[in-house]
Amino acid sequence: MNGANGPRAFGGKLWTISSAWSAGLDYQFMKGNETLLNNKAHQVASAIQYHFSKRTTAYVEAIYQRASGDGETTRAWINGLLQPDGAASNRSQTLARIGLQTRF
Numbered sequence: 001m002n003g004a005n006g007p008r009a010f011g012g013k014l015w016t017i018s019s020a021w022s023a024g025l026d027y028q029f030m031k032g033n034e035t036l037l038n039n040k041a042h043q044v045a046s047a048i049q050y051h052f053s054k055r056t057t058a059y060v061e062a063i064y065q066r067a068s069g070d071g072e073t074t075r076a077w078i079n080g081l082l083q084p085d086g087a088a089s090n091r092s093q094t095l096a097r098i099g100l101q102t103r104f
Contacts, residue, residue: 012045022049039069041076055103063095 012026026045047061067076068091076093077086087093 020051022051023047024049039067039074041065041067043078057101059097059099059101061095061097061099065093067091 008028008030010026010028012024014022014024016022024045024047026043028041028043028045030041030043031039043063043065045061045063047059049057049059051057063078065076065078067074074091076088076091078093078095
């Protein structure tokens with residue numbers, strides 16, 4: 001382990017619009033320790049879901065992250081990106097995704 005960690009604060013809300021539609025909004029604040037050069041990040045995510053059935057859902061999701069700090073290499077990096085170096089080339093990063101989810 002490299003010792004990188006830090007506190008996070010987050011909150012969110014899920015709204016049921018109808019039996020088929022729901023929407024969500026989430027905010028996170030992350031602060032790194034000395035290993036992470038004390039960098040900070042603010043992240044906002046939103047999603048709209050359409051429930052075809054109890055098991056199948058289609059969704060549209062958008063995430064925006066803005067990083068700040070004193071390090072020259074301060075870059076945004078949305079957790080869950082699968083690329084080996086999924087970090088942005090600058091302090092902000094946006095992800096948009098359309099998906100279909102089925103539960104077994």
